[in-house]
Amino acid sequence: MNKIFLIPIIILIIGFQACTTSENKSETNIPAPIGPKDIKLSSDLITPEVLWSMGRIGEVALSPDKNTIVFGLTYYDLEQNKGNAELYTIPSEGGAMVRLTSTTFGEYNPRWRPDGKKIGFMSAESGSMQLWEMNPDGTERIKMSEVEGGINGFTYSPDQTKVLYIADVKANQTVADIYPDLSKSSGRVINDMMYRHWDHWVDTYSHVFSANYSEKGLSNICDILENEPFETPLAPFGGMEQITWTPDSKAIVYTCRKKTGKDYSFSTNSDLYYFDLETKKTTNLTEGMMGYDVSPVFSPDGNFMAWESMERDGYEADKVRLFVMDRKTGVKKDYSITFDQDARGLAWSADSKSIYFISNWHALDQIYKLELANGEIKKITEGMHDYTSVIPAGDKLIGTKMSMSAPVEIYSVTEKAGSQTQLTYVNKSIFDQLTVAKIEERWIKTTDGKQMLTWIIYPPHFDPSKKYPTLLYCQGGPQSTVSQFWSFRWNFQMMAANGYIIVAPNRRGLQGFGKEWNEQISGDYGGQNMKDYLAAIDAVSKEPYVDANKLGAVGASYGGFSVYWLAGNHNKRFKAFIAHDGMFNLESQYLETEEMWFANWDLGGPFWDKNNKVAQWSFANSPHKFVEKWDTPILVVHGELDYRIVASQGMQAFNAAIIKGLPAEYLYFPDENHWVLKPQNGVLWQRRFFNWLDKWLK
Numbered sequence: 001m002n003k004i005f006l007i008p009i010i011i012l013i014i015g016f017q018a019c020t021t022s023e024n025k026s027e028t029n030i031p032a033p034i035g036p037k038d039i040k041l042s043s044d045l046i047t048p049e050v051l052w053s054m055g056r057i058g059e060v061a062l063s064p065d066k067n068t069i070v071f072g073l074t075y076y077d078l079e080q081n082k083g084n085a086e087l088y089t090i091p092s093e094g095g096a097m098v099r100l101t102s103t104t105f106g107e108y109n110p111r112w113r114p115d116g117k118k119i120g121f122m123s124a125e126s127g128s129m130q131l132w133e134m135n136p137d138g139t140e141r142i143k144m145s146e147v148e149g150g151i152n153g154f155t156y157s158p159d160q161t162k163v164l165y166i167a168d169v170k171a172n173q174t175v176a177d178i179y180p181d182l183s184k185s186s187g188r189v190i191n192d193m194m195y196r197h198w199d200h201w202v203d204t205y206s207h208v209f210s211a212n213y214s215e216k217g218l219s220n221i222c223d224i225l226e227n228e229p230f231e232t233p234l235a236p237f238g239g240m241e242q243i244t245w246t247p248d249s250k251a252i253v254y255t256c257r258k259k260t261g262k263d264y265s266f267s268t269n270s271d272l273y274y275f276d277l278e279t280k281k282t283t284n285l286t287e288g289m290m291g292y293d294v295s296p297v298f299s300p301d302g303n304f305m306a307w308e309s310m311e312r313d314g315y316e317a318d319k320v321r322l323f324v325m326d327r328k329t330g331v332k333k334d335y336s337i338t339f340d341q342d343a344r345g346l347a348w349s350a351d352s353k354s355i356y357f358i359s360n361w362h363a364l365d366q367i368y369k370l371e372l373a374n375g376e377i378k379k380i381t382e383g384m385h386d387y388t389s390v391i392p393a394g395d396k397l398i399g400t401k402m403s404m405s406a407p408v409e410i411y412s413v414t415e416k417a418g419s420q421t422q423l424t425y426v427n428k429s430i431f432d433q434l435t436v437a438k439i440e441e442r443w444i445k446t447t448d449g450k451q452m453l454t455w456i457i458y459p460p461h462f463d464p465s466k467k468y469p470t471l472l473y474c475q476g477g478p479q480s481t482v483s484q485f486w487s488f489r490w491n492f493q494m495m496a497a498n499g500y501i502i503v504a505p506n507r508r509g510l511q512g513f514g515k516e517w518n519e520q521i522s523g524d525y526g527g528q529n530m531k532d533y534l535a536a537i538d539a540v541s542k543e544p545y546v547d548a549n550k551l552g553a554v555g556a557s558y559g560g561f562s563v564y565w566l567a568g569n570h571n572k573r574f575k576a577f578i579a580h581d582g583m584f585n586l587e588s589q590y591l592e593t594e595e596m597w598f599a600n601w602d603l604g605g606p607f608w609d610k611n612n613k614v615a616q617w618s619f620a621n622s623p624h625k626f627v628e629k630w631d632t633p634i635l636v637v638h639g640e641l642d643y644r645i646v647a648s649q650g651m652q653a654f655n656a657a658i659i660k661g662l663p664a665e666y667l668y669f670p671d672e673n674h675w676v677l678k679p680q681n682g683v684l685w686q687r688r689f690f691n692w693l694d695k696w697l698k
Helices: 015-028 048-053 261-265 492-497 515-519 528-541 558-567 586-592 596-603 613-620 623-629 647-659 679-697
Strands: 056-062 068-077 082-091 107-112 119-123 130-134 153-156 162-170 204-214 217-223 243-245 251-256 271-276 282-284 293-298 304-309 321-326 332-334 344-348 354-361 364-371 377-379 386-393 396-403 406-414 420-422 439-445 451-457 468-474 501-505 546-556 576-580 634-639 664-669
Touching: 048 068, 048 679, 056 107, 056 386, 056 396, 056 406, 068 107, 082 107, 107 153, 119 153, 153 243, 162 243, 204 251, 243 293, 251 293, 261 596, 271 293, 293 344, 304 344, 321 354, 344 386, 354 386, 386 406, 439 528, 451 492, 451 528, 468 492, 468 528, 468 558, 468 679, 492 501, 501 528, 528 546, 528 558, 546 558, 546 679, 558 576, 558 623, 576 679, 586 596, 586 613, 586 647, 596 613, 623 647, 634 647, 634 679, 647 664, 664 679
Parallel strands: 364 386, 468 501, 468 546, 546 576, 576 634, 634 664
Antiparallel strands: 056 068, 068 082, 107 119, 119 130, 153 162, 162 204, 204 217, 243 251, 251 271, 271 282, 293 304, 304 321, 321 332, 344 354, 354 364, 364 377, 386 396, 396 406, 406 420, 439 451, 451 501
16 A cells, blocks of 8 residues: 556647647647646635646656756646646756647657657557657657557667567456457456456556667567566556666666466565576576565666665565665675665766665655765755655756645755755746645654654644644555655645644654654554554644644545544544545455555454464454444545455445444545546545535534
8 A cells, every 4th residue: 555656648749730730629629738827816725726737747857968857747627637748848957948749649758868869758649658759859759669559668778779668468368268259248257366456457467578779660579578477567656667778788677576366466575687688588686585676777887786675575665775786796785774764766876886865764755875885875955845856967966856835846956065956846826826834843742652753734824823623634555654745635735725734643654763663553553553643633732723622534545544443442532534545344455455465464464363463453453343433424535446445445434434323425436546636536525525624623
């Protein structure tokens, strides 16, 4: 339940072509390209409609000469109920953004060709997603691939003679394959586990392909996992960061968990595989390393390979270690062994002597640097924010940064001083019209005498002489930090703008506070972390501006579980609950979820193992065991395509509330997964969210 991430799409045509295309669109009633709009707000408070009008920066790539940044920027249209991503450039020294594309197709995965003369990208202009190229000014758009079914990502080889791309291949025989006379049958024959994953049935695997490249297109295509029933990158969140070229362009290294069915479902043991393009030989570089090994990156001189590594099989929230292998000796070294933090998003310096990365400490994601020579790790940035990526750019760094007060923008960072210069101002015209809520960091004493960082978010125009209804925010994951993230659904600015104080504790079981704090939650669902929640809301409720008679608790995923659990154990504290995609009945959850490694690690094992004390504790604390004590109105939200926590969990909770005679509402999305991604569904979610809270807390 810990992870995520998807990418968008788009297309370009300019000059005479753009005019021609525009006329054609008008004649055929094709909607105009979705892009930025000049929005005049009727209030200085954020609304769902304003939130969905904001531009969202996607993937960022730096030109080989370090002078120009290309990036994706997605806008949504509520009426069309869709989004569209366009490509833009901006000088790395700062300056005006230049829009390269303006179409209804969408462009994604921007990549500079190694010589810097072209920008490669993906577009569905021809129906399926294919590789296209254009000049850096957006002219001369050319389709470079004709892959049946399309591609899902790509990258150039360093010497520019080849391309890697990922595409789906058929996974299993269908009923029609087995019985040709039953071609219209909708049945599925299933003989093993992991038959569906995240939000889809597993009918295909993602494979990586190599192809010769020239300006005429791709040729001599090779499926590197030919006839292997495995996937690369790892579903559901892996992308091209899990596959890389060696600097000499003679081989690739890819991330793969070479397991299927039940074995796959119970294991997180992925490895890094070296594939020699000439000999076709595959070598496992991380054999014997039992957890996740992902995202390999080679030093520019080719002497080292770094990657992100977890130690233990079956534990998806283990510490993310920074490993480096000396390619000459084969020696592997953990450079973060004394660094009690994660290391993600690795990027080598040009001289191959250092590695930059992102790490969270005390609910803030900052840029760090490892010096290989002495193993020293130092923090480069400071501030109340989350950096989400870093790219070395000569004497500076290019990073993407967000906070609870603003979505992602692109920044330039000077390494020595740590100074940060904002380069993009995608949503400035909107924020110039908004009054932003104040964010406060507070350390609260827990029931076992520890200090817990808690974010307090105050309504805009906050008046301490008044009393405000207050929400306890329960984080999901369960091991994902309440950092300075900007969400387009669980948006603290939106909650505050609706007149609520928000209490967001970094309770037990969250990263960024050391291994002990992070791991305490495993096997202790319903334990200390619930006491942490109550300690936070109890402490803040003593403030004179908090209306202690109008408290609510809200959360999704593990946060939804938390709400269900609190509903039976809150001792009259709360007057309203909202649970989204939460686990309600842990016994049924154990047999319904697809990634069994998660259930086994966090719950301790199956509920029928009566000799397993950890498992018995977990299942004894299942929220459905406390329904007899439910006494508070509850809104339940769930998506049918959520296969991590299936929709029947939400139905059970809603039905239980109705049977008990409690005010309850069920917001159901037949076409959403663990999130709500469609624009109109997103606005509906916000409207029902605040309709419910306002009904019971105002």
